[in-house]
Amino acid sequence: MKLESLIWLTWRQHRWSLVAVVAVAMAAVYGLLTTEAGDRALNNSMPIAGFYALMVQLAFGAVVGSFWGAPLLARELEERTYFVAWGQDVTPVQWLRGKLIVFGGLAVLLGALVGNGDGFVGATRSWGGFEANSLVQVGYAVLGLSIGVLIGLLSRHVVTAMAATLVVFTAVRVFLAVMVRDNYLPSDRVIARWEDTPQVPDRGLEVARGFAGPDFEPVAVPDRCVQAINENTCMRNSKAAIGTYIDYQPIERLLLFQIIEFVLCALIAAALFAVIFRLLRNGGGWKPSRSHRRIGPLVPEDSVVTAEAEPSSEPEAAAEPEPRSEPESEVAVESGGEGEPGSGDQTEPETAATRTEG
Amino acid sequence: MVEFHVDRGSGFPAYLQLGQQVREAMRLGWLQPGDRLPTVRDVVATSGVNANTVLKAYRELELAGLVEARVGSGTFVKASLGSAAPEDLDPLRVTFAAWVAEARSAGLEDEDIYALVREVLSGGAQ
Amino acid sequence: MSVVAADVSKWSLRNVSFELPPGSVTAIVGSNGSGKTTLLNVLAGHLEPESGHTSIAGRVAYVAQHKPMYKSFKVANVLQFGRRMNEVWDNDRAEQWLDRYRIPRKLQIEDLSGGQRTHVVLALALGSRPDVLLLDEPLAELDPLARRKVVRELLTEVNDNGMTLIFSTHVVAEIGGVADRLLLMSNGRLLVDGETDALLEEHVLYTGPHASKSPVEGPVVLAKHGRSQSSYLVRSGGTRIDEPWTARYVTLEELVVAHLERGQ
Numbered sequence: 001m002k003l004e005s006l007i008w009l010t011w012r013q014h015r016w017s018l019v020a021v022v023a024v025a026m027a028a029v030y031g032l033l034t035t036e037a038g039d040r041a042l043n044n045s046m047p048i049a050g051f052y053a054l055m056v057q058l059a060f061g062a063v064v065g066s067f068w069g070a071p072l073l074a075r076e077l078e079e080r081t082y083f084v085a086w087g088q089d090v091t092p093v094q095w096l097r098g099k100l101i102v103f104g105g106l107a108v109l110l111g112a113l114v115g116n117g118d119g120f121v122g123a124t125r126s127w128g129g130f131e132a133n134s135l136v137q138v139g140y141a142v143l144g145l146s147i148g149v150l151i152g153l154l155s156r157h158v159v160t161a162m163a164a165t166l167v168v169f170t171a172v173r174v175f176l177a178v179m180v181r182d183n184y185l186p187s188d189r190v191i192a193r194w195e196d197t198p199q200v201p202d203r204g205l206e207v208a209r210g211f212a213g214p215d216f217e218p219v220a221v222p223d224r225c226v227q228a229i230n231e232n233t234c235m236r237n238s239k240a241a242i243g244t245y246i247d248y249q250p251i252e253r254l255l256l257f258q259i260i261e262f263v264l265c266a267l268i269a270a271a272l273f274a275v276i277f278r279l280l281r282n283g284g285g286w287k288p289s290r291s292h293r294r295i296g297p298l299v300p301e302d303s304v305v306t307a308e309a310e311p312s313s314e315p316e317a318a319a320e321p322e323p324r325s326e327p328e329s330e331v332a333v334e335s336g337g338e339g340e341p342g343s344g345d346q347t348e349p350e351t352a353a354t355r356t357e358g
Numbered sequence: 359m360v361e362f363h364v365d366r367g368s369g370f371p372a373y374l375q376l377g378q379q380v381r382e383a384m385r386l387g388w389l390q391p392g393d394r395l396p397t398v399r400d401v402v403a404t405s406g407v408n409a410n411t412v413l414k415a416y417r418e419l420e421l422a423g424l425v426e427a428r429v430g431s432g433t434f435v436k437a438s439l440g441s442a443a444p445e446d447l448d449p450l451r452v453t454f455a456a457w458v459a460e461a462r463s464a465g466l467e468d469e470d471i472y473a474l475v476r477e478v479l480s481g482g483a484q
Numbered sequence: 485m486s487v488v489a490a491d492v493s494k495w496s497l498r499n500v501s502f503e504l505p506p507g508s509v510t511a512i513v514g515s516n517g518s519g520k521t522t523l524l525n526v527l528a529g530h531l532e533p534e535s536g537h538t539s540i541a542g543r544v545a546y547v548a549q550h551k552p553m554y555k556s557f558k559v560a561n562v563l564q565f566g567r568r569m570n571e572v573w574d575n576d577r578a579e580q581w582l583d584r585y586r587i588p589r590k591l592q593i594e595d596l597s598g599g600q601r602t603h604v605v606l607a608l609a610l611g612s613r614p615d616v617l618l619l620d621e622p623l624a625e626l627d628p629l630a631r632r633k634v635v636r637e638l639l640t641e642v643n644d645n646g647m648t649l650i651f652s653t654h655v656v657a658e659i660g661g662v663a664d665r666l667l668l669m670s671n672g673r674l675l676v677d678g679e680t681d682a683l684l685e686e687h688v689l690y691t692g693p694h695a696s697k698s699p700v701e702g703p704v705v706l707a708k709h710g711r712s713q714s715s716y717l718v719r720s721g722g723t724r725i726d727e728p729w730t731a732r733y734v735t736l737e738e739l740v741v742a743h744l745e746r747g748q
Binding site: 364365366367368369370371372373374375398399402403404405406407408409410411414 | 509660661736737
């Protein structure tokens with residue numbers, strides 16, 4: 001099926017949500033541009049436009065998931081228009097693939113634009129602006145889309161799907177940021193003897209701190225020191241540690257971590273899309289459409305059904321008309337056991353032609 | 359030309375209804391030998407009857423020797439039904455119409471008239 | 485040879501099995517919840533049977549019960565949709581159907597009446613040139629005049645294009661002469677499957693004095709006994725009977741009701 005047709009369909013069906021999300025994203029892009037080009041004297045400050053852009057960066061994946069992903073299947077199922085969508089020559093798989101190409105392509109494009117800046121005047125690089133990155137935003141957008149579509153397919157209800165997508169996506173994103181991100185690579189460590197305090201190197205991201213033992217590894221604080229007034233003094237006096245340490249991720253790894261996060265999101269999204277297509281193809285009962293219509297074994301002769309007299313007026317018919325003489329009165333009755341003698345009077349209409357399915 | 363009408367709720371199979379209407383038209387002289395019956399498509403399009411039903415009706419008439427199907431040109435009336443010639447029929451119709459008018463003015467409803475006609479035909483009563 | 489064959493079980497369907505010849509017009513009749521819609525969904529491929537199989541030769545178009553259609557589409561968009569989503573599309577046929585019922589192309593689906601919407605959905609189905617057209621309660625939202633017209637037009641399409649038509653309905657009084665086959669369903673079972681005319685000719689109602697036994701040979705569909713009278717609906721195929729019994733053919737409606745009563 002031609003992609004162009006599916007693009008047309010996607011636009012015709014979802015134009016308002018397409019326009020709305022694109023508008024939100026473009027406003028954010030505008031905010032980023034004006035901020036970056038802002039007054040140099042205000043370096044490192046955040047104008048309101050930049051703040052808006054930052055908010056969009058926080059929510060972009062959720063917006064894509066809730067407004068594009070969730071209704072995509074849920075609306076068809078809720079309003080039963082899947083009878084229309086999947087009752088044509090387009091198979092559900094082709095249909096979904098086409099729509100996802102449109103939505104996915106736009107999500108990637110907008111994500112790349114939205115992530116292009118951090119909302120502060122001047123170009124800066126910091127762990128705090130981790131999400132202000134095109135790749136990361138692209139990853140979130142694709143992840144949000146996949147979560148939305150899957151939830152929509154399962155819930156079959158638009159509003160439920162939108163709300164659930166928001167919740168689930170936010171949970172995943174927070175989980176990534178809080179629990180996972182710090183550990184993409186083993187952290188570096190600085191250790192300071194008792195007389196010093198360890199310092200995180202320039203713009204590094206602190207991930208842990210504590211007491212270091214003689215082998216420079218973290219040591220647990222013994223009970224008596226936990227209860228002590230000054231933990232530090234207690235540890236020092238009891239010679240339980242040689243000093244303090246801080247684990248951190250250096251700023252040089254920022255880009256690498258962003259790439260890792262993108263890859264992670266993309267992998268999760270790919271897995272979810274695989275599940276979606278599998279459900280659509282096999283389970284859920286939404287089998288269908290013309291080319292998948294034959295269920296079970298098929299007798300080859302069934303594919304050509306024709307009639308007598310004048311040939312069919314359908315030029316594109318693939319099947320050749322062939323004479324059909326014997327009347328059809330095969331009847332099978334189940335339940336109730338009333339065998340039914342067919343009367344054999346069955347006649348054919350003047351023309352009857354079918355084609356082998358195209 | 360006959361206009362077919364099918365009583366869908368009737369227990370009388372539709373193809374028999376069609377056949378009966380053709381016979382009636384032949385008796386009344388509306389269909390003469392050589393006349394063409396409406397094509398299957400016309401019947402389907404005008405009276406909402408299944409094409410198979412029409413074909414079946416025509417086949418039944420053909421088997422009864424009343425019509426013949428000519429390949430490519432349609433189905434034609436072959437025989438004539440009814441013993442009366444049209445010129446005899448017309449005055450009878452006029453007399454009967456006058457009688458019906460009289461019956462109506464005497465307060466008889468259609469059902470009463472039918473009953474009366476049936477009774478007279480079967481030679482009963484009196 | 486058959487164009488539609490099914491032998492399926494699914495939820496409410498139990499061992500429903502039949503074959504339909506090409507070019508036939510079949511009415512699926514049954515009370516609400518008898519499994520008509522499930523059967524049509526299975527035939528259309530939207531539901532997978534739990535066991536058994538269906539086979540349909542050729543292209544299928546299905547008009548579901550609630551006439552689903554995108555509410556934001558204009559009528560013209562529906563035709564565009566049909567053209568773009570199908571490999572075979574007969575735009576004239578769809579346009580003609582809409583012209584016939586004077587459906588304005590600029591209206592949105594949500595602004596159409598139920599009857600107009602039915603026509604739009606039918607136009608989409610016909611435009612895709614189906615070999616088998618499945619309709620679930622197609623006439624439900626039409627007024628009596630439009631019903632007749634739609635039936636006429638659909639039968640003409642069947643005649644002109646050799647289409648096989650399967651529709652469900654619960655208005656038995658409207659299928660005489662229209663459907664040449666009848667599938668009568670009750671509680672997911674197929675009670676009757678046969679040619680309408682043959683069924684009408686076979687079923688004879690005998691009425692006479694109180695009797696505990698049918699006056700003729702043949703399977704008794706339904707026996708009713710009053711105080712001094714008995715009646716037997718028998719699939720005997722003849723009206724010949726001795727006094728004091730009387731015999732008459734039954735209407736399709738009587739036939740259906742009798743089988744449904746018996747099926748309970």
